[in-house]
Amino acid sequence: MESVVLRIIRDTKIAREVKQLYNYQCQICNETIITKVGRYAEGAHIKPLGKPHNGDDNSNNLICLCPHHHVMFEKGLFSISDEFNLLGDVAGKLIFKEKHKLNLLNLAYHRLAHGYS
Template sequence: MRLADLELEPGAAYEAAELREAFDRRMTGRGIEICYDDDDRRQRYLRLFSTDAGPYEDDVTGGQFTYVGEGQNGDQTLTGGNRYLANAAESPLPIFFFHRGEGESAWEYQGQVDVLACDEVEYGGRTVYQFTLQRRSEKREGIDREEAASDLDAPERVETTRTRIVRNTPLATALKRRYDFACQVCGETRRRGAGEDDGYAEAHHVRPLGRPHDGPDAESNLLVLCPNHHADFDYGTVAVDPESYRIAHAYDAAVDGETLFVRGDHALDARFLDYHNREVADF
């Protein structure tokens, strides 16, 4: 789907089939969905879904409100959609927010939101990630979208304390350069723009950082991946045999059964691959 072609009316209700047609993609059923703009595969966007019947009783009534991340069993982890939503606090991206009332089948589009903070809080004896979201003013063709959703309260401000993990960016950048920005799974190299020589890749921590995984920010725990396979690792749809590096993928036949490329000077620790297969992979 091309984000430039997307037209949604804040305050309007959409059935699942209408959203599938508008976004040209199905709904996964996750609270946080990671998507990509067809105009630029580097451009991510998120879809957030909240329901009155959901497990976390998200308060979505104000211009600024809270939203609990995904993961209903045990302590939540800063992986998958939680990680992308947390990163959006410092690197904003389009985030489309939908809410559904109890007993209703349609989703109300409540506009785009920005992430102001991500906090670890206790909820029912578990540790979860609580995001502070702020509604974004949307204007198109002279129509003020805040006015179109006039039943929403005016924004309020709260003081929050945020804790985040400081990553060793030079370490990851150096590893990407050694791989010439090529994905270790598929070998694909992305570029930062038409006619540009600079490559683009993403560094993935095989054993995730943060609680409860507490993986190290070390080269032995890093992979260089394209955006698609980075998302697959986060969602647990790919696993790698620690000894043979044989790839198992839940649905992508193009890489299932292939071998992860690991340079001789990249001391990838097999223990972290084993941890990913046991604790993150979900197929």
């Protein structure tokens, strides 16, 4: 039996650069996971890749999150305002490096998709 799997090819270099910019620390809780092979964090797309969202795979659509906050963000338990305030079940402000430019349209898309607008 033969099967075909379709999946979005992500540019791991871009995600790695964003994670390195934040030293693998979550932009929400500022924590990092230390593993036997080094620091660990996840690159979270603000506007998801693939259909029906069609988000871009570039640094202005990525944030560095711990696995806990990544799942919460993907499930819409919190979102981010244009001023980088956290909305929903997480309080505070997104930890942000000036060098990291985010596309505000992607933030608006995430808020709308999860009922924050």
